[in-house]
Amino acid sequence: MTSPESTNSLRAGMVGMGMIFDETYRPFFERTHREGLYDRRFGDVSVPLVAVATRTGTRAEAYKRAAGNAIHPFVSHAGADSVAKMLAAGVDFVCVASPDDRHFGAAKAALEAGAHVLIEKPSVLRLQELDELVELAHSKNRLAKVVYHKLLDPDHKKLRTLVHDQVLKHVNTGYCSLLEPKSISGGQFAEWIVGRNPGTYVACHYIKLIDFTFGGRLKTITATGQRGLVGPKDGPTWDSTQMRMVYEYDSGRDAAFDIHTSWVTPDNFPGYVEQEVQFRFDNGVWNGHSRKRGVELTVEGETPLKRKITVNNHYNGTFLEPWGERSQRGYGIEVLERFARELAYVKFSGAGADEPQRLAEVQALSYNDLAADRQSVAAVQALEAILERHAAGEPDCVVRVNDSHGGLTLYRPGKAEPIVLYSGRV
Numbered sequence: 001m002t003s004p005e006s007t008n009s010l011r012a013g014m015v016g017m018g019m020i021f022d023e024t025y026r027p028f029f030e031r032t033h034r035e036g037l038y039d040r041r042f043g044d045v046s047v048p049l050v051a052v053a054t055r056t057g058t059r060a061e062a063y064k065r066a067a068g069n070a071i072h073p074f075v076s077h078a079g080a081d082s083v084a085k086m087l088a089a090g091v092d093f094v095c096v097a098s099p100d101d102r103h104f105g106a107a108k109a110a111l112e113a114g115a116h117v118l119i120e121k122p123s124v125l126r127l128q129e130l131d132e133l134v135e136l137a138h139s140k141n142r143l144a145k146v147v148y149h150k151l152l153d154p155d156h157k158k159l160r161t162l163v164h165d166q167v168l169k170h171v172n173t174g175y176c177s178l179l180e181p182k183s184i185s186g187g188q189f190a191e192w193i194v195g196r197n198p199g200t201y202v203a204c205h206y207i208k209l210i211d212f213t214f215g216g217r218l219k220t221i222t223a224t225g226q227r228g229l230v231g232p233k234d235g236p237t238w239d240s241t242q243m244r245m246v247y248e249y250d251s252g253r254d255a256a257f258d259i260h261t262s263w264v265t266p267d268n269f270p271g272y273v274e275q276e277v278q279f280r281f282d283n284g285v286w287n288g289h290s291r292k293r294g295v296e297l298t299v300e301g302e303t304p305l306k307r308k309i310t311v312n313n314h315y316n317g318t319f320l321e322p323w324g325e326r327s328q329r330g331y332g333i334e335v336l337e338r339f340a341r342e343l344a345y346v347k348f349s350g351a352g353a354d355e356p357q358r359l360a361e362v363q364a365l366s367y368n369d370l371a372a373d374r375q376s377v378a379a380v381q382a383l384e385a386i387l388e389r390h391a392a393g394e395p396d397c398v399v400r401v402n403d404s405h406g407g408l409t410l411y412r413p414g415k416a417e418p419i420v421l422y423s424g425r426v
């Protein structure tokens, strides 16, 4: 429970209570319910989860029953008007963790109602939507932020530190792969997977990592993919995708990055979720592999299906602390707490008259602000458009960024007329 002196509160609303809620938002809200949020600059702040909006309400109700006093007694709304009802409860901020093609509507409604928003990756699927949300956030003086928890992974922080400090000089090429088990596409996501692809779902982590770590200007996006397991071999639902992004830097030199993703890897694959990156520099190479992070665990009859062999204890682990307490912690939760701290800083640190200044300061943080998500959204929009054309019988399209036709332009092999996906500058 928060202390009796706590007068300031950030009332939270939640859209979507699926897998990612359970892994990260749940432990975050349970912890702040227990301990509040404290910083010398803003004091003791409560962060009650007051209302939630989901499609059916089933998991929300089950969680509420199971959690009991571990969570603030939130009101659960389900169905088509659930977001509006949740907003009517009066919330200061809203976390959007519904499937990615449903982020925009909920985030827009939240900002229009005057709430700050935090959206799961990828923030939105089109730059047109990004523009609308960024404009709304600015006109309403609200924060609009996106969760890319991999930026808080200590390994990725080290990579960025070495790049920033010029220990690693000029990235030339890189590849990243993220393989999800079949149970994700076949079970967990069966409700919303038609027409979707694993690239938008997880390549966006690496798109952002590359964009944020190395900077530069995104120039070109190409992509292909495979079908036939999750859906028909000629349908719009993808088993795996491979995309390439080309960047140019201030030096005039280029770099190319390949990102491979799949959500049809066998469930008993030892990595379970297998992640690998390699970045090659003028003077070095960075190799990261989830199975070489340090721990491989075997428990007879349990690994790899009930328990993972490669345990990522940094993302989101459950622990018995040395002082006897049970905890759940990691960068997947830290990234949410960080947002709540940024918001508490804006609202409760110092005089109200200075709030616009603090708001501008927090909006300038490019790791999570929607305004700084342009190139990442552009890459996702290009990937989606290329796969859509591919499914419609036109494979091998190329998307170019900021050329003479527009901000994001799709070129089809053998066709003179390009398709402008976004006319403004990316």
Ligand SMILES: NC(=O)c1ccc[n+]([C@@H]2O[C@H](COP(=O)([O-])OP(=O)(O)OC[C@H]3O[C@@H](n4cnc5c(N)ncnc54)[C@H](O)[C@@H]3O)[C@@H](O)[C@H]2O)c1
Residues within 6 Å of the ligand: 015, 016, 017, 018, 019, 020, 021, 053, 054, 055, 056, 057, 059, 082, 083, 097, 098, 099, 100, 102, 120, 121, 122, 147, 149, 188, 189, 201
């Ligand atoms: N950061 C990560 O590594 C990570 C991991 C998994 C998922 N995600 C992201 O989180 C989001 C959700 O993924 P998930 O794995 O929790 O999915 P999920 O399918 O497990 O859960 C989706 C939730 O959204 C709700 N929902 C669906 N349509 C809705 C609507 N119109 N209005 C309100 N609620 C609605 C469902 O009821 C469900 O509670 C996606 O954007 C995904 O990309 C991020």
